[in-house]
Amino acid sequence: xxxxxxxxxxxxxxxxxxxxxxxxxxxxxxxxxxxxxxxxxxxxxxxxxxxxxxxxxxxxxxxxxxxxxxxxxxxxxxxxxxxxxxxxxxxxxxxxxxxxxxxxxxxxxxxxxxxxxxxxxxxxxxxxxxxxxxxxxxxxxxxxxxxxxxxxxxxxxxxxxxxxxxxxxxxxxxxxxxxxxxxxxxxxxxxxxxxxxxxxxxxxxxxxxxxxxxxxxxxxxxxxxxxxxxxxxxxxxxxxxxxxxxxxxxxxxxxxxxxxxxxxxxxxxxxxxxxxxxxxxxxxxxxxxxxxxxxxxxxxxxxxxxxxxxxxxxxxxxxxxxxxxxxxxxxxxxxxxxxxxxxxxxxxxxxxxxxxxxxxx
Ligand code: CUA
Numbered sequence: 001x002x003x004x005x006x007x008x009x010x011x012x013x014x015x016x017x018x019x020x021x022x023x024x025x026x027x028x029x030x031x032x033x034x035x036x037x038x039x040x041x042x043x044x045x046x047x048x049x050x051x052x053x054x055x056x057x058x059x060x061x062x063x064x065x066x067x068x069x070x071x072x073x074x075x076x077x078x079x080x081x082x083x084x085x086x087x088x089x090x091x092x093x094x095x096x097x098x099x100x101x102x103x104x105x106x107x108x109x110x111x112x113x114x115x116x117x118x119x120x121x122x123x124x125x126x127x128x129x130x131x132x133x134x135x136x137x138x139x140x141x142x143x144x145x146x147x148x149x150x151x152x153x154x155x156x157x158x159x160x161x162x163x164x165x166x167x168x169x170x171x172x173x174x175x176x177x178x179x180x181x182x183x184x185x186x187x188x189x190x191x192x193x194x195x196x197x198x199x200x201x202x203x204x205x206x207x208x209x210x211x212x213x214x215x216x217x218x219x220x221x222x223x224x225x226x227x228x229x230x231x232x233x234x235x236x237x238x239x240x241x242x243x244x245x246x247x248x249x250x251x252x253x254x255x256x257x258x259x260x261x262x263x264x265x266x267x268x269x270x271x272x273x274x275x276x277x278x279x280x281x282x283x284x285x286x287x288x289x290x291x292x293x294x295x296x297x298x299x300x301x302x303x304x305x306x307x308x309x310x311x312x313x314x315x316x317x318x319x320x321x322x323x324x325x326x327x328x329x330x331x332x333x334x335x336x337x338x339x340x341x342x343x344x345x346x347x348x349x350x351x352x353x354x355x356x357x358x359x360x361x
Contacts, residue, residue, distance in 0.1 A: 016084050043227035043244050047200035051222040051247065054137055054203035061133040068122050137204070140217045145183040148176060152188070152195035152208045152230065155237040155338065156301055156314040161257060170260040171289070173301030175309045177246045179253035180220050188214040196232035199245050205231045220247035227315070236337035242315025263292025264304045264360050275356025278349045283341065290360065300340065307360040313338070325354045 050056045147162040161170050178184050188197050190208035197216065198205040201224070206216040220226075230241035248256070267273040279285065280294065287300035295303075309319050316335050317323040326333075329350060331340040345353065 012084075016081065019084065020081060043225040045200055045227035045229060049201055051201045051224055051226060052203065052219045053221065054140065054218055055201055057133050057136045058204050061129055064129050065126060068126060072119070072122065137217075140183055140219060142183050142185055142217060145185040145217070146178060147185050147187070148178075149187045149189070150176075150197060150208075151191055152197070152234075152241075153191045154193065154235050155230070155241040155335070157228075157241070157243045158191075158298075158301070161260070168261055170257065171291075171302040172260055172305070173309075174242075174311065174314045175244045175246065177248060177253055177256045178218075178220055179250045180223050180247050182250065183217060183219045186216045186218065188216060193234050194232050195230045195234045195241070197228065198231035199226050199228035199243075201226040202245065202247075207232060220245075223247050223249065225310075237314075237335050240314055240316045240335055242311070244310060244315070259308065259361070260305055264290045267356060267359060269355070271352045271355040272359045273356075274349075275352035275354065275359075278345065278353045279356060282343060282345070282353075284343065284353075287340075303357065303360060305360055307358045313340075321354050321358055324357060325350055328353065 047055065047059065047062070050059050149160040149162060151158040151160075157174050159172050159176055161172070163169050186197070186206075188206055188208045189212075190210045192210065194210070195208045196205050197208060199218070202220055203216065203218045206214050208214060224247055226245045226247065228243045228245055230238055232238075234241065246256075267276050276293070279290070285295040285297060287297050288303045289296045289298060291302070291304040307319075311317065312319045312323060312327055313331070313335055317327055328343050329345070330342050331338050332342060343350075
């Protein structure tokens with residue numbers, strides 16, 4: 001029945017083409033995703049644009065893994081398509097020749113054996129590369145390192161710049177500054193649940209587990225603003241637990257650190273003065289600290305230099321007066337579940353409060 005055989009052959013070809021198209025699409029989509037890159041507002045968050053040696057080591061390992069896995073994937077795909085192509089068609093009903101079958105059986109056994117040997121070798125190469133990468137990451141010299149203690153909270157980052165001289169220690173939140181070409185040693189802690197510190201341009205992830213202390217060493221070789229993101233699901237606002245790392249020249253870094261060490265700026269205008277009074281007499285003081293004033297709580301970000309930061313609420317909003325006013329009046333609208341309660345204030349008080357906080361550069 002030639003007509004039926006034609007139909008069966010056409011069907012099996014269509015199935016073959018469908019399988020080939022699905023595999024090609026499976027290969028193409030991730031690559032398209034990589035090419036598009038994330039657009040996340042302020043700062044670059046891109047593991048492919050490494051700004052330091054640690055990220056470069058990880059990128060090298062990633063490239064090697066991608067190359068090996070892609071080669072294996074393509075080889076398996078080709079073998080699979082070849083097998084489909086060679087499979088006997090349903091319409092080809094010839095009586096089986098036993099001697100041919102026995103000869104054919106030896107072929108697949110040999111190819112399976114070769115596949116196992118090659119897979120083992122490739123896995124071994126990946127293990128060796130992983131170990132070498134790990135050693136390279138640990139080998140970063142920490143001479144003259146900047147020490148920063150980072151504590152993760154739901155959902156913001158607290159950072160304390162250590163110094164042998166206690167008067168030079170300073171607290172910041174959600175925005176780190178680091179000098180280029182100088183190592184940074186981060187001591188990482190979590191206050192409530194498990195978080196994960198990750199600044200893709202600078203290095204790998206490190207989990208922060210309550211009750212434990214982890215360390216991570218980084219170095220930025222290129223000035224820039226790099227966005228970091230909590231990389232472990234930690235509750236409702238996990239996605240808005242971001243930070244910025246500003247890598248700048250040694251002089252700029254020292255100038256920034258000096259400003260951060262200074263107590264809060266005094267109000268320069270009546271509105272700012274009234275804003276400070278509003279702050280000190282409202283619920284703000286129960287959670288926030290402003291150095292040089294009586295506000296000393298540590299449950300929420302230190303606001304001593306909040307006006308100097310680029311973003312508010314751990315990356316949720318740009319730091320402008322309008323956004324700050326909206327954030328204070330209704331934080332739940334921008335970050336549902338945040339521990340910050342809405343602060344109900346008359347409009348004039350709110351404006352004064354924003355004027356004061358913006359003054360804290
Ligand atoms: Cu913190 Cu996710």
